[in-house]
Structure formats: structure tokens, C-alpha cells
Amino acid sequence: MRANDIRAKAGEEPVTMLTAYDAPTATVVEEAGVDIALVGDSVGNLRLGHDSTLPVTVEEIASRTAAVARATADVFVLADMPFLSYGADEAEAIQNCGRMVKEAGADGVKLESGPHTVDLTRRLTQLGIPVQAHLGLTPQRENETGLFRQGTDEESATEIVELAQAHEEAGAFSLVLEHVPANLGAAVTDALDIPTIGIGAGPDCDGQVLTVDEVIGLSEDVAPFSKRFGDVREEMASAIEGYVDAVEDGTFPADEHSYVEDELDDLY
Numbered sequence: 001m002r003a004n005d006i007r008a009k010a011g012e013e014p015v016t017m018l019t020a021y022d023a024p025t026a027t028v029v030e031e032a033g034v035d036i037a038l039v040g041d042s043v044g045n046l047r048l049g050h051d052s053t054l055p056v057t058v059e060e061i062a063s064r065t066a067a068v069a070r071a072t073a074d075v076f077v078l079a080d081m082p083f084l085s086y087g088a089d090e091a092e093a094i095q096n097c098g099r100m101v102k103e104a105g106a107d108g109v110k111l112e113s114g115p116h117t118v119d120l121t122r123r124l125t126q127l128g129i130p131v132q133a134h135l136g137l138t139p140q141r142e143n144e145t146g147l148f149r150q151g152t153d154e155e156s157a158t159e160i161v162e163l164a165q166a167h168e169e170a171g172a173f174s175l176v177l178e179h180v181p182a183n184l185g186a187a188v189t190d191a192l193d194i195p196t197i198g199i200g201a202g203p204d205c206d207g208q209v210l211t212v213d214e215v216i217g218l219s220e221d222v223a224p225f226s227k228r229f230g231d232v233r234e235e236m237a238s239a240i241e242g243y244v245d246a247v248e249d250g251t252f253p254a255d256e257h258s259y260v261e262d263e264l265d266d267l268y
Helices: 001-005 025-030 056-069 090-102 115-126 139-145 154-171 181-193 212-216 232-249 260-268
Strands: 016-018 036-037 077-080 108-112 131-136 174-178 196-200 207-210
Touching: 001 077, 001 174, 016 108, 025 036, 025 056, 036 056, 036 139, 056 077, 056 090, 077 090, 108 115, 115 131, 115 154, 115 232, 131 154, 131 196, 154 174, 154 181, 174 181, 181 196, 212 260
Parallel strands: 016 036, 016 207, 036 077, 077 108, 108 131, 131 174, 174 196, 196 207
Antiparallel strands: none
16 A cells, blocks of 8 residues: 555545554554554553653654554555654654654654644655645644644634645645544545545545544543444453463463473472
């Protein structure tokens, strides 16, 4: 899967995108037929114990991206660039994004976007680094905007449409729209030729993205625009409790879990 393959899906067939933070999960995601595996900075609050995505480092995303890339062959691996890895200095931003492709094996990068990322998107695309833009709720700006629905008035909605068009013109191959009204999601989708991928942006986007933890039921809480499709947390708890019980009552390890070396009989 390449950026052009994703771009060609706009208006033709739905794009599926799901986070993956490690090799085993990435393998399952690919086998299920997901188009894009996003190594999201959501690893910070979902897997690393942080309260937000802000503490996630370039090194952490690079390591996780490399694990996902090693485990997959066909899914499009997208590295989510963490807070302050871009936006301050263009040369440093290019180096950080290039590292994800050159060293970690990503197929492209995702940028939480705004007016400051239009020129960077253009430059990265010129250098051969596919860019997915991200508008609406951008969690890296939570200290400014809060984690609330965006684009709820005419002025902010118009700004989102215009920024979406600017990033398409700059070369972005797709666009995530997060936590915006469904009719705004539809308007942005109509205004673009590249696919829109919604998360809490309504059913009219060209695709959808969720965190894998919410989809499989690993996280305790689920966003109001998300949905559990399984209950891995309950299965994990049951299996781990079963292991503890078996060790404590002596039924594990059983004979089939051990072996005896005859040459060591004189030691006993």
C-alpha cells in the first residue's frame, strides 16, 4: 500500500485506519485488512501511562514505528509526529520526519495541522515523504483548545475547510478530521479530492480511524464517538486470574510443561 493507493480511494471505497503500537498488534491489524496502521502519539496515554500525548518523544514513536514496520508488509505504516517534533524549526522537522521513513521504515507521517504546517507539508512532499494532515480536534493543542468538538461555528468551520484545501494543495495525500460536526465533515469531504478520514466527524468522510485499544476493548473508557467491537480487557483478566490460580493451587506447571533429563538422575 502506497500513498497514491490511499489517495485513489477518495469517493471510491472506504479507507480503514487503526492505531498499532507494537509488532503483534500490527500483524493482526494487517491480517484484518486495515489500510493504514497509525503509530499514534496516543501511545502516550494508552500504553505509556501519561495523562496526555504531550510527553511522547521522537525516540518513542521511532521505536514503535520500527516494530510495526518490521511486522507488516502490505499495510501503510504511518508515524504520528509527536509534540514539538515539528513546527519550530523546518530543518529539524524535516530531519525528524525523515528519520521515521529512512530509519524506522514508515511509509509516511501524520502532522497535527494548522497554518504553520502548510509549507512544511509542501516541503516534505517535495522530498518524497507522504504527509497526512490532521484538523479539527488536535490533542497536542489541548492546553489551548481543550479536548472539545471543533468547528462548531461558521468562522471556525470555514477555517477548517480552507486549511484542508491548503494542505491538499500542498501535497497531503489524506486528511484526518477529528471531533467536528458531521455536516462539517461532509463539507470538507466534498471540498477535497483527497480522502478524509474521520474520527468523530460523521459518516460522510471517505474513511474512519479509531484507536485499537477502544476497538478491541482494552481501554477502560471509550470516547463518545468511538465503539468497542470486542472485550480483550475481560479476556486478559480472565486468563491472568487463571494463571495465578493455577500456580497457587499447584496445577501449573503440570507434567506436560516440564521434561526430565535422564543423565541427571545421579544428582537426585
